[in-house]
Amino acid sequence: MALPTQTIQAIAVSPGIALGRTMRVTGQTRYSEPEPRRISDAEIPDELARYSSALSLTRGQLMELRQEVRDKLKAQDAEIFDAHLLLVDDKAMTAEVEKGVRENHYAAEYALYLATEHFVSVFSGMADEYLRERASDIRDVTARIFANLTNIYAHNGEIDLDDRRIIIAQSLSPSETAKLDPAKVLGFAVVTGSATSHTAILARSMQLPALVGLPPELPERLTADDKLIIDGFSGKLLINPDARTEEAYRLKMAEAGQLRTKLESESELRPETTDGFIVQLAANLDSPDMVDEVKRSGASGIGLFRTEYLFLNRQTLPEEEEQFEVYKKLLVGCDNAPLIVRTLDVGGDKFSANIYRSNEANPFLGLRGIRLCLHERRDILETQLRALLRAGVFGTLRVMLPMVSSVREVIEVRSLVSQLQQQLENEGKEFVSNLSLGIMVETPAAALMADRFAPLVDFFSIGTNDLVQYTMAIDRGNERVAYLYRPAHPAILELIRRTVEAANRHNIWVSVCGQVAADAAMVPLLVGLGVHELSMTPSAIAVVRRVIRSMSMYEMEQAALTALNCTNATDALAVSEALLNLRAPELANI
Amino acid sequence: MNTDDVFEREIVVDNSMGLHARPAAQLVRIASGFDATMSVEKLNKEGEEGEEADCRSVLSLLMLAAGKGTRLLLRASGPQAEEAFRAVVEFFESKFGEEE
Numbered sequence: 173m174a175l176p177t178q179t180i181q182a183i184a185v186s187p188g189i190a191l192g193r194t195m196r197v198t199g200q201t202r203y204s205e206p207e208p209r210r211i212s213d214a215e216i217p218d219e220l221a222r223y224s225s226a227l228s229l230t231r232g233q234l235m236e237l238r239q240e241v242r243d244k245l246k247a248q249d250a251e252i253f254d255a256h257l258l259l260v261d262d263k264a265m266t267a268e269v270e271k272g273v274r275e276n277h278y279a280a281e282y283a284l285y286l287a288t289e290h291f292v293s294v295f296s297g298m299a300d301e302y303l304r305e306r307a308s309d310i311r312d313v314t315a316r317i318f319a320n321l322t323n324i325y326a327h328n329g330e331i332d333l334d335d336r337r338i339i340i341a342q343s344l345s346p347s348e349t350a351k352l353d354p355a356k357v358l359g360f361a362v363v364t365g366s367a368t369s370h371t372a373i374l375a376r377s378m379q380l381p382a383l384v385g386l387p388p389e390l391p392e393r394l395t396a397d398d399k400l401i402i403d404g405f406s407g408k409l410l411i412n413p414d415a416r417t418e419e420a421y422r423l424k425m426a427e428a429g430q431l432r433t434k435l436e437s438e439s440e441l442r443p444e445t446t447d448g449f450i451v452q453l454a455a456n457l458d459s460p461d462m463v464d465e466v467k468r469s470g471a472s473g474i475g476l477f478r479t480e481y482l483f484l485n486r487q488t489l490p491e492e493e494e495q496f497e498v499y500k501k502l503l504v505g506c507d508n509a510p511l512i513v514r515t516l517d518v519g520g521d522k523f524s525a526n527i528y529r530s531n532e533a534n535p536f537l538g539l540r541g542i543r544l545c546l547h548e549r550r551d552i553l554e555t556q557l558r559a560l561l562r563a564g565v566f567g568t569l570r571v572m573l574p575m576v577s578s579v580r581e582v583i584e585v586r587s588l589v590s591q592l593q594q595q596l597e598n599e600g601k602e603f604v605s606n607l608s609l610g611i612m613v614e615t616p617a618a619a620l621m622a623d624r625f626a627p628l629v630d631f632f633s634i635g636t637n638d639l640v641q642y643t644m645a646i647d648r649g650n651e652r653v654a655y656l657y658r659p660a661h662p663a664i665l666e667l668i669r670r671t672v673e674a675a676n677r678h679n680i681w682v683s684v685c686g687q688v689a690a691d692a693a694m695v696p697l698l699v700g701l702g703v704h705e706l707s708m709t710p711s712a713i714a715v716v717r718r719v720i721r722s723m724s725m726y727e728m729e730q731a732a733l734t735a736l737n738c739t740n741a742t743d744a745l746a747v748s749e750a751l752l753n754l755r756a757p758e759l760a761n762i
Numbered sequence: 763m764n765t766d767d768v769f770e771r772e773i774v775v776d777n778s779m780g781l782h783a784r785p786a787a788q789l790v791r792i793a794s795g796f797d798a799t800m801s802v803e804k805l806n807k808e809g810e811e812g813e814e815a816d817c818r819s820v821l822s823l824l825m826l827a828a829g830k831g832t833r834l835l836l837r838a839s840g841p842q843a844e845e846a847f848r849a850v851v852e853f854f855e856s857k858f859g860e861e862e
Contacts, residue, residue, distance in 0.1 A: 255820075258787050264819040291821055298827050306783060306824060 475707020503567030541575025636686025700732030
């Protein structure tokens with residue numbers, strides 16, 4: 173039964189409007205305790221048949237995934253799915269589930285849940301750390317079977333996958349978000365997540381309107397009959413809106429669509445302020461497949477290529493040749509436009525057991541980024557730098573180091589680069605002799621010491637997501653302190669100001685490659701503070717170009733000065749928003 | 763060959779990492795290739811029998827938590843028991859093909 177008309181205030185994490193019916197997703201990598209539903213004797217054969225078709229669906233999906241991974245990555249990375257396939261067919265597990273159904277008359281979901289908890293608790297209690305970790309494999313596989321069991325109900329009835337839907341879920345993992353087919357999905361609204369979670373970042377780059385912070389009980393109450401509107405500007409979720417409201421939103425969507433088309437047609441125009449200052453607009457890249465999209469957006473180059481995807485979700489590390497080919501292909505694709513490659517930044521929330529096993533209480537304050545590479549896995553850094561030095565001859569390459577907090581780290585990397593160049597020379601290989609090397613400014617220490625770093629590097633790139641986290645002392649994933657995540661906070665603006673000032677004194681340039689570079693309301697402040705380049709997800713470039721073209725450097729500088737002197741982030745942001753509304757009011761609804 | 767024959771023998775886990783996931787998975791694959799029922803039973807120091815695992819279940823094999831030096835009693839029965847038995851003993855003797 174459809175819910176009555178109502179509006180829920182949630183948190184907007186990706187702009188846009190979506191209008192459509194509900195599609196509830198239970199999630200593939202998680203499952204929660206189901207109702208302990210009982211079945212009658214007569215239902216047992218059907219229940220077992222349902223379980224066995226869920227198993228064969230799961231088997232098929234895992235084989236498909238394994239093939240996909242084999243094609244995209246390396247054969248050995250597919251091994252993990254072999255292990256999962258064995259678990260799907262595991263006799264002990266199947267016997268336990270069947271026992272639950274036959275003897276205790278439980279529905280398959282509940283029997284599976286109990287069997288999983290049984291095995292997980294045995295493994296979790298083992299002394300051997302390696303075996304303890306198998307508990308997560310069991311849960312992974314169970315979550316897949318579970319989702320298939322639930323979908324078997326869905327396929328039998330209510331959910332029709334032919335039309336596009338709004339996804340409602342407790343939470344979506346980054347890989348689930350990435351798998352959403354934009355042709356089938358209008359947008360999504362979830363209970364847990366934050367504006368800076370990877371899931372939200374992906375939603376923005378897929379241009380799907382998204383909300384987080386729904387009331388926890390809401391997903392269970394919504395059905396396919398419920399018509400929803402996601403307002404990715406105000407953060408509202410409208411449930412079964414009346415005809416007038418719906419019409420108003422349809423009109424807004426049409427207008428936004430027209431404006432977007434218009435903005436995208438401006439990709440050839442220079443990102444120049446009304447008084448003649450040019451701001452470079454570059455693109456952030458997670459995977460090399462996106463190069464064409466970058467070109468269409470009119471970006472001046474790639475301001476941040478994250479190399480983590482080369483290293484994570486696989487069992488062996490990429491060798492020099494493999495990396496060399498990736499970097500070379502990208503540089504050739506860039507056609508002499510600059511490409512900034514960030515060396516491996518793992519640790520924190522990105523983590524892989526084959527790189528470093530950590531038991532740190534605070535991984536975000538631990539061995540992460542350049543620290544990990546210099547102290548624990550110098551071999552990884554060496555291989556990566558060698559591949560970069562060799563690929564550099566194919567275009568305009570710049571290399572950037574993540575999580576720098578002391579000058580010594582840069583000196584160490586510089587001397588490592590010299591050694592590697594000598595090595596390559598001795599081997600008779602081609603390489604770049606004057607590597608352009610920069611640092612990410614994402615710790616307060618790096619920003620405060622910018623004048624000491626500047627003589628040693630060729631550029632700065634400010635990573636605002638982490639800079640905000642480390643300056644405000646908040647955990648990005650912690651919903652309770654999410655309200656403190658305010659990039660417009662005067663403390664952050666002050667750190668950016670110092671960084672730019674030091675860079676100007678030493679004649680090097682500064683880029684901002686964090687989330688805020690794509691935020692129309694933050695752009696006047698960043699440009700006003702003197703940042704030379706903004707690097708963002710390619711889809712945001714059109715809007716940012718319009719912002720820059722609609723105002724003068726002078727008024728942006730004035731806004732930045734005023735914002736710097738504010739006492740809080742809300743006031744600072746209001747200064748910028750006022751300027752934006754005055755000069756580019758059309759952007760409020762895109 | 764009498765199909766009622768039961769083959770039994772004590773074997774020792776002899777590689778440094780024990781019977782972990784990869785060899786357990788391989789053991790399941792070997793055992794599944796024969797028409798035979800096979801199990802391993804963990805023996806304690808005195809040679810008494812303990813937990814038993816089905817050689818076709820990765821989970822039950824892993825639950826033995828059989829580290830290096832663990833003594834196991836291998837049992838096989840069924841039409842292809844002898845062949846299966848030989849293949850598994852060989853697999854254990856090769857230290858799961860992991861060490862020289």
